[in-house]
Amino acid sequence: MDKNEAKLLKETIASLEKKLKERTAELKKQSRALAIETALEKVSRRTVSMRKSDELSETSAILFQQLKELEIDAIRTGVGIFDDANDAIELWLTTVSNGDGVMRILDYYSLHVHPVFENIIPAREHKKPYALTILKGDEVRYYYQTMSTYLTQAQDQVYNPEEYFYSFFFQHGALNVVAHRPLTEAECGIMTQFAQVFGMIYLRFLDLQTAEARASEASHQAALNRVRAEIASMRSADDLDHITPLIWKELVNLGVPFIRCGVFIVSETERLVKAYLSTPDGESLAVLKLPFEETEIVRKLVEKWREQKVYREHWDRAQFQEWVQSMLEQGQIKEIRRYQASDLPLDSLSLQFVPFPQGMLYV
Numbered sequence: 001m002d003k004n005e006a007k008l009l010k011e012t013i014a015s016l017e018k019k020l021k022e023r024t025a026e027l028k029k030q031s032r033a034l035a036i037e038t039a040l041e042k043v044s045r046r047t048v049s050m051r052k053s054d055e056l057s058e059t060s061a062i063l064f065q066q067l068k069e070l071e072i073d074a075i076r077t078g079v080g081i082f083d084d085a086n087d088a089i090e091l092w093l094t095t096v097s098n099g100d101g102v103m104r105i106l107d108y109y110s111l112h113v114h115p116v117f118e119n120i121i122p123a124r125e126h127k128k129p130y131a132l133t134i135l136k137g138d139e140v141r142y143y144y145q146t147m148s149t150y151l152t153q154a155q156d157q158v159y160n161p162e163e164y165f166y167s168f169f170f171q172h173g174a175l176n177v178v179a180h181r182p183l184t185e186a187e188c189g190i191m192t193q194f195a196q197v198f199g200m201i202y203l204r205f206l207d208l209q210t211a212e213a214r215a216s217e218a219s220h221q222a223a224l225n226r227v228r229a230e231i232a233s234m235r236s237a238d239d240l241d242h243i244t245p246l247i248w249k250e251l252v253n254l255g256v257p258f259i260r261c262g263v264f265i266v267s268e269t270e271r272l273v274k275a276y277l278s279t280p281d282g283e284s285l286a287v288l289k290l291p292f293e294e295t296e297i298v299r300k301l302v303e304k305w306r307e308q309k310v311y312r313e314h315w316d317r318a319q320f321q322e323w324v325q326s327m328l329e330q331g332q333i334k335e336i337r338r339y340q341a342s343d344l345p346l347d348s349l350s351l352q353f354v355p356f357p358q359g360m361l362y363v
Contacts, residue, residue, distance in 0.1 A: 036190055039066035040197055047201045052208060059201050067194060072187055074177045075163065079198065080117075081173040087111045087121065089173075114146050116165045124169060129192045131174075134182075136162040168192050170199030172206075223250040251363065260349075265359040266305050273298055275362070286339060288332045295326070301353055305360055311353040320349050 043063045064077055079092040090108045111117045116133045123131035135143055140159045164182050167174035168191045175195040177183070183191065230246050248261050262277040275288040290298045297313060304311035315323070324336055333339045353360040 035070060036193070039070055040193060042066060043194075043197050044200065047197070047204050052212070055208075063194060063198060063201065067191075070190060072177070072183070072190065073181065074179050075160075076176075076178045078176045079173060080167065080176055081202070083108070089117060089120075091176075114143060116143060120167050120174065123167070128169075130166055130168040130188065130195075132182075133165045134162065135165065166191065168195035170195045170202065172199065172202050219254060223254055226250060247361070256363070260363070262362040263359060264301065264353065264362055266302060273301065273359070277362075286327075286333050288327065290332075295323075297323075297351075301360060304353065305355050308355045310355065311351075311360070313351040313353075315349045315351065317347050320346055 043059070043066055046059045046062050067074070067077065080089040081092065082089055088108060088110050111121060116135070119133045120131045140161070140163050143163075144157065144159065160180060162180075164179045166177040166179070166183065166188075168177070168188075175191060175198050177191060227246060227250060247263065251261060260277065262275055265274045265276070267274070271292045273288075273290040273292065275286075275290060277286050277288065292298060292302050300313070301311055324333070324339055327333045327339065328336060352363050354363075
């Protein structure tokens with residue numbers, strides 16, 4: 001092989017190596033783009049499938065898991081929801097364990113609590129896609145000491161020499177990322193995309209909350225209408241004995257957690273409280289006639305009713321047993337077991353009395 005042939009071969013090899021390198025870089029770039037697209041698609045698909053607002057944690061966990069798989073080098077990620085009227089933010093943190101995501105609200109606080117958050121204000125005003133605050137040395141330590149109310153720290157906490165605090169904006173808030181190093185332009189682009197996707201998640205969450213509130217209100221109204229219809233059919237005071245079981249059933253249908261309920265009618269002229277109680281199976285339990293001055297709880301109940309304020313009381317087992325025994329001795333109830341709705345007395349009982357013009361609703 002002469003010199004010209006050797007030179008040509010060398011140039012050919014160099015050209016092929018260059019093309020191979022360029023092609024490899026191009027394929028790597030395409031692979032990265034495909035990975036990002038796939039990650040965004042997974043999150044978007046889960047967002048569209050949300051049917052209840054409490055699925056926010058699971059959907060958010062998928063988003064943060066996808067960020068992890070894209071190898072965004074972050075110390076911590078979270079979400080902030082803005083309260084623009086008060087220059088404040090509600091900080092959410094998503095943790096993932098065994099595939100299950102849990103989103104919890106850390107706290108609500110002013111954006112002026114620290115420059116990391118204060119710098120968000122001008123960035124949003126200037127329509128920037130994100131805000132960046134760099135903390136170094138003692139600034140890092142000061143930040144964590146300031147935020148110690150919200151972020152758990154070890155007693156022997158070792159602080160990084162520098163940290164980069166990013167907030168990537170969406171309509172109602174920001175996707176927050178804390179990193180050891182500055183994110184690359186490409187990584188910032190990815191985070192900006194993910195922030196917009198989280199914005200979709202949050203909008204879906206708000207829509208579901210609104211729909212659930214409307215459905216709940218409709219359910220409440222239907223329950224009220226059923227009770228009102230029953231009340232309209234009353235022909236005597238004795239018919240109240242049949243209203244209490246209906247209230248019980250409606251409260252159960254509405255998902256209100258309780259174990260007993262009743263209606264207490266207050267008569268100022270008779271100085272008497274008539275209590276219409278229901279058993280756990282929705283059947284009429286007893287009608288108690290309680291003079292105003294007979295017991296401390298009745299005295300307090302009447303006092304709160306006159307003020308039209310909610311009255312709460314808590315009994316332990318001994319107090320409940322004492323009450324049941326007194327009702328038995330006075331002939332107000334016939335069977336202790338029936339009144340207790342079990343063989344054994346309750347360990348404790350939290351009583352809530354909600355006022356209305358003629359008396360108190362008891363649960």
